[in-house]
Amino acid sequence: MPSQSALSPAGPQAGRIISLWWMMFYVTGAVFLIVMAFLMAALVRRRRPYGGAAADVPDVRPEPSGERRMSHVVLTGVALTVVILFVFLVRSYVTGRALDSLHEQDHLTVKVVGHQWWWEVSYDNATAAYTVTTANEIHIPVGRPVLFKLSSTDVIHSFWVPNLHGKTDLVPGHENVTWLKADREGVYRGQCAEFCGHQHAHMAFTVVVEPYEKFKAWYDAQLAAAQEPSTESQKQGRQVFLSSPCVMCHTVRGTDAGSRVGPDLTHVASRGTLAAGTLENTRGHLAGWVVDSQQIKPGNRMPPNNLEPADLQALLDYLQSLK
Amino acid sequence: MRLARRLAIVFWAAAAALTSASCMREERGFRVSPPPSGRVQTVRLTDFQPGPAQPPEVTQNAYEENAYAVSEGKRLYEQMNCVGCHFHGGGGIGPALMDAHWIYGSDPSQIFSTIVQGRPNGMPSFRNKLNDDEVWKIAAYVRSLSGQVAKDVAPSRSDDMSGPPPESATEKKPPVKSGGIPKSAEMPK
Numbered sequence: 001m002p003s004q005s006a007l008s009p010a011g012p013q014a015g016r017i018i019s020l021w022w023m024m025f026y027v028t029g030a031v032f033l034i035v036m037a038f039l040m041a042a043l044v045r046r047r048r049p050y051g052g053a054a055a056d057v058p059d060v061r062p063e064p065s066g067e068r069r070m071s072h073v074v075l076t077g078v079a080l081t082v083v084i085l086f087v088f089l090v091r092s093y094v095t096g097r098a099l100d101s102l103h104e105q106d107h108l109t110v111k112v113v114g115h116q117w118w119w120e121v122s123y124d125n126a127t128a129a130y131t132v133t134t135a136n137e138i139h140i141p142v143g144r145p146v147l148f149k150l151s152s153t154d155v156i157h158s159f160w161v162p163n164l165h166g167k168t169d170l171v172p173g174h175e176n177v178t179w180l181k182a183d184r185e186g187v188y189r190g191q192c193a194e195f196c197g198h199q200h201a202h203m204a205f206t207v208v209v210e211p212y213e214k215f216k217a218w219y220d221a222q223l224a225a226a227q228e229p230s231t232e233s234q235k236q237g238r239q240v241f242l243s244s245p246c247v248m249c250h251t252v253r254g255t256d257a258g259s260r261v262g263p264d265l266t267h268v269a270s271r272g273t274l275a276a277g278t279l280e281n282t283r284g285h286l287a288g289w290v291v292d293s294q295q296i297k298p299g300n301r302m303p304p305n306n307l308e309p310a311d312l313q314a315l316l317d318y319l320q321s322l323k
Numbered sequence: 324m325r326l327a328r329r330l331a332i333v334f335w336a337a338a339a340a341l342t343s344a345s346c347m348r349e350e351r352g353f354r355v356s357p358p359p360s361g362r363v364q365t366v367r368l369t370d371f372q373p374g375p376a377q378p379p380e381v382t383q384n385a386y387e388e389n390a391y392a393v394s395e396g397k398r399l400y401e402q403m404n405c406v407g408c409h410f411h412g413g414g415g416i417g418p419a420l421m422d423a424h425w426i427y428g429s430d431p432s433q434i435f436s437t438i439v440q441g442r443p444n445g446m447p448s449f450r451n452k453l454n455d456d457e458v459w460k461i462a463a464y465v466r467s468l469s470g471q472v473a474k475d476v477a478p479s480r481s482d483d484m485s486g487p488p489p490e491s492a493t494e495k496k497p498p499v500k501s502g503g504i505p506k507s508a509e510m511p512k
Contacts, residue, residue, distance in 0.1 A: 198351070243451050244451055244454075245451065245452055245453055245454045245457070247452075248452055248453070261402070292354075294353040294354050295354065298351070298353040298354075299351060299353055303454050303456045303457050304354075304454070304456050305454055306454070306455070
């Protein structure tokens, strides 16, 4: 299970955010405890009796020395509050500046496009032939700054990997950017953090942080065209894929399927999840998804497909060979 | 005073009834069963027939009672480039869809088969390009263009610029059978 927690930072930015957060947590926690202590003291302390009269009549006569003491206490409280808030202000300003200071020449650029309800991921390269496009799974090398260019095709989404950074919105018709760097290898889960419709809750992705060599190997594998079918069944499966409505939305590089409405399936079998982190990528889940995705993720754009059982099995063989 | 109170009660009851009706409109049937596509194998596209007249085609398309499905049909109508020829219903290269004239029939099953099979003079076949579910949604939307579906189901706005009034404001036009090919598709003289 990939980690998804802002409390265990895996990069410098998440580290700064969490140290700011802990400071605020401890300070406000202490303030809360002090206020509660005063409240309890006020509740518990007995009222002073009124010159021998009945104890339940409060003493409301002005008392100059007490008044002065009280105003000192209140003034000290106000001054402390202002100082604390000012410290918070300065600290969060410094953190905000530090978060934005990652601009470096030697960086990787990843374009993320939000769709209802999945993530299109493409790695920018000056040479178009070296551009890799995938979905719902982002691989980045450890220790190298990454520039994310974020946009959307439909509504506002928000890109959030709690272990690495705060949130940045994906706005249709506008490119937002965010930088992040991961110092610790691992698999981190991110998800959409801006309500974007029916399946907002099922719009997740994973960020795989790995050493550069492993990343490079993954990148080269993703760059390759789809694997040619090797068995009869896989060949039949490709035929089913190319002669059914699949091709109207999906791309498998190396075949005639080149539509970009749905996720790129060139290396679908190499990904860990299906349907934007909704399902584990297994044969059974894939079959259920192809045949009746509306049962699994109601409202998603994938229509039901009533395939003949033999055709479905062949199609699954083919899709599972797309490593 | 009493009358005013009664009127208020009637007003609030009517408001509540209207509100609950509008809630129903937002109910999304994601797995509504459209008619079986086998139905389309037997559909008649013409009224010409030997012998005594037979009743016209009548098919119930469950998607015509589902605002979400009709709006999905509208989305597909744009994405599949139906607008390329039929425009937003007004027609141009292909026949108009917002008028009362139907060359191959106005029944949902007839529209379904027109989309799946294609028709002479330019209508391409979408067989194996769209699956049945999507075609039934498009068929529902196509009928909403001429006001054949209920007004609270028909789309009430477009996501982009569009000339005609919204489908939900379209008056129902009783279908008229018209033969031949659209004027625009005739051979140039």
